[in-house]
Amino acid sequence: MSQGIYYGKTELGRAELRARRVPLNPKLRALLVMIDGKQTIDDYLEKLQGFSIDKEAFAELLNMGLIEAKGAQVVDPAPTIAAPVTAIAVADAPVPPATAGSERLSQIYDFYNSTIRDIIGLRGFMLQLDVEKATTLEDYRALRERFLSAVTRASTEAVTRSLKHELDRLLD
DSSP, X not given: OOTTOBEXXXXXXXXXXXXXXXXXXXXXHHHHHHOOSSSBHHHHHHHXXXXXXXXXXXXXXXXXXXXXXXXXXXXXXXTTSOOOOOHHHHHTSOOOOOOTTHHHHXXXXXXXXXXXXXXXXXXXXXXXXXXXXXXXXXXXXXXXXXXXXXXXXXXXXXXHHHHHHHHHHHHO
């Protein structure tokens, strides 16, 4: 892939993060969350050394239609990858059954994701993977202390206090 090309989430990619309809492995899902349209693939690869993320991971997200090139030049990421998954296949994927509190779990998931991305950054990659694995309220509660510790290291006391208050409101 070419340097200087920035990649961002497509509408389909943003919808996937909300709906979780595509069976992405946790590393791909975490990578999708991190893609912000402001960095090149080479930037991500440099920062994610040691996390088993390579160009093929980006190629897979590209072929699935979850990310797209934001620069003027579109480059074929990896011609050896199988045929792309279409948006129709994703739209036809089964929707998980609605459960009591699923909206609440979605709000907690979104809170963790946005805060890790905006406040903690790449240092929160492993925490992000654990957020991706969480499926119950208890799973999210178990991440609370680790999350607050990471926020404390990455931000000010006032920001930490505010985020703690919001997280506690969501988890109670």
